[in-house]
Amino acid sequence: MSSFKSENKSSHLPLTSCEAVSREEVRKFDLENKLAELAVPLAQAWKDNHPEAKPGSETDLDACVLAVAIEMAIAGEAVGGPIGAVIAAGGGVAAASVACRRVL
16 A cells, blocks of 8 residues: 555644625525526516517627516515515616527
């Protein structure tokens, strides 16, 4: 059985200090991901209603994002609260962009 020099040394990785992620940042991240998941059926419905839409077309992507973002804004206004605030702050557009990129 051969032994390597690295096996004879105890390896201790140096600890680096990093900022802890706040609970608020984690919640916002989770909420943004959930919004993107909720936007996928809207994007799929847009795609189903536009069978001529081409993958990779910026025009089609923009049209999809606009349509889905409008629906997300309407829903956000109806729901209100923290979800409505995230949507109003641009979360609906970001979710629409993610969803449309997934389906196109």
